[in-house]
Amino acid sequence: MKRVFLIILYPLALFLMGYLNYSKAGLLALNILFIVAILYQLKSYFKNRFFDILFFILLFYMIGFVEFHAALKDIFGVAQDDYMIIKAIIDTDSNETKEFFIQYKTYLIKHVLIAIFVFLFYFYIFKKNTTFNKKIFIITLILFIISQLNPTLRRNNPFIYFEYYYFKYQKEVALTNNYFKNFSKNRKSSNIDAEYVGKEKNTLVWVIGESNTKKCWSLYGYKRDTNAFLEKYKDKIFLFKNIYAAAPATIEAFELMLTKANRSHKDWLNTMDILTLAKKAGYKIYWISNHSTDTRGIINVFAKYSDKFIMTNKGGSRGEGSYDESVFLPLKKALDDNTSKKLIIVHLLEAHPAYDFRYPKEFSHFHKDEVYENLSQKRASWALFLRNTYDNAIYYSDYIKSKILQMVIDKNKDNSITLLYNPDHGEDVLFHSNFAGHNAKAIEQWEIPMFLYTKKFFIKKSYLDRKYQLDEVDNLILHLLQIKTKFYNPTYDILSDKFKSKISLPKDVRK
Ligand SMILES: [Zn+2]
Secondary structure (H helix, E strand, C coil), rough: CCHHHHHHHHHHHHCCCCCCHHHCCCCCCCCCCCHHHHHHHHHHHHHCHHHHHEEEEHHHHHHHHHHHHHHHHHHHHHCCCHHHHHHHHCCCCCCHHHHHHHHCCCHHHHHHHHHHHHHHHHHHHCCCCCCCCCCHHHHHHHHHHHHHHHHHHHHCCCCCHHHHHHHHHHHHHEEEEHHHHHHHHHHHHHCCCCEECCCCCCCEEEEEEECCCCHHHHHHCCCCCCCHHHHHHHCCCCCEEEEEECCCCCHHHHHHECCCCCCCCCCCCCCCCCCHHHCCCCCCCEEECCCCCHHHHCCCHHHCCCCCCCCCCCCCHHCCCCCCCHHHHHHHHHHHHCCCEEEEEEECCCCCCCCCHHHHHCCCCCCCHHHHHHHCCCCEEEEEHHHHHHHHHHHHHHHHHHHHHHHHHHHHHCCCCCEEEEECCCEEEEECCCEECCCHHHHHHCEEEEEEEECCCCCHHHHCCCEEHHHHHHHHHHHCCCCEECCCHHHHHCCCCCCCCCCCCCCEEEE
16 A cells, blocks of 8 residues: 555656656646555455556646646746646647647657656556555545535645546636627617727727736836847836736736726726727727737737737647737738727737746847846746746736837827737746745736827826826727717816825735
8 A cells, every 4th residue: 555655756756856846746646646545445455457448548647737736847947827838738729730740859759758758657556456445445435525625625626627627628618608799789879978089090009018017127217238229228118107007817807908898897898998989989990919819818809809800829839929010910911000080909929927938049148147046046946937038928928018109100200009008917937935826916917017109199298197097998999089079087187287196005915
């Protein structure tokens, strides 16, 4: 019976090698320990060929399952969201699969070899039967059943995992369809109050970034030159100093930014949205995205509603292979479009995890410097890599924004084009612990950069200091689109004299 515990060595070894994070390693170890213990007892009880073979097939599957997670972490650098894994597997077509195998060939061969080696090791260990012990068998069985009452453990049971997430995925697809139906109801009404009151031409380019915290911008005082490119445009843009994300996560942030819903009334489905208002006022809407979230789920509901939805990411959602520069060409075309009123939404990947997949090699800019040395005093050395790669991603996204800005400037001879940039939310990258990722309890998740380029709108210097949360950014957008509507509220438009600040953050947010 003691030899059953040897099965834990495998996830433990993967953890020590950095192929699994501690929580995943622990969850998988507990699950396979119980399952192997039960099966091993059964095998020893029946002592026949059929059970021997069945035992080793199931064991091989479990090892493959654990190694599958190790390979994911090895390839993507950070722990993957289980839900996204299933989504990616289901949504991937054969071409993407081929691409994936070619791209990650060496990783895959390595992990298959590890799995085979590990299997052979345990084959040797479990070949011999133990003496069947009824008491031990019943106790393990009871412990296993109790363990499965814990939903986190159950979800990581190799025999439940795929079914669980597949079911969850299907539910989401149904839900999205439902959302789209409800959302469409909003637009059908013919008496939507929205009127364009500007001069002949108006274009708004709204660039929405991803996981971009103000703390890592040199324009806001960060000690690394992450804004080396925008720095040259400092006098051409209006940099807002006190901006807060609408929400700490992508989807909710979009729901609140694009509709009249806000932090106190989040029911976005039953409110008006700015896309409908823009269309009603005669705007042509472009949605140019390098963000794989936009092809499905709730953001897709918005993206699909645009007149032209252009998806630039060609890598599939796992590799997310296309860098943000892939938006340049479609954006140029959109700017060249002679339509008099245009709303061009550009959704970038920016610093979406895994950070080191967001920039080409030549933008690997930050290594051992002062920031690194200071950080290494209080953070684990393995975690420092995350800040370096995050800052590289910010550095590259700064280059992207400077290019987009230059394109707009070149095209703006008649002062009709305005550009607004803000990310959906920030990111916690080792600010409070070794953790890097979305952390609603960290102020860095909320404090975000925002800038405006305009020759048309008057911006008082004092506006730049205003505290503004972007659940109300729809009012600013309506202002920039020059749409007169009852849905516009000047109190929550940062460029209005009637502006009043209204910030809502979690009570226990860490500064
Ligand atoms: Zn996001």
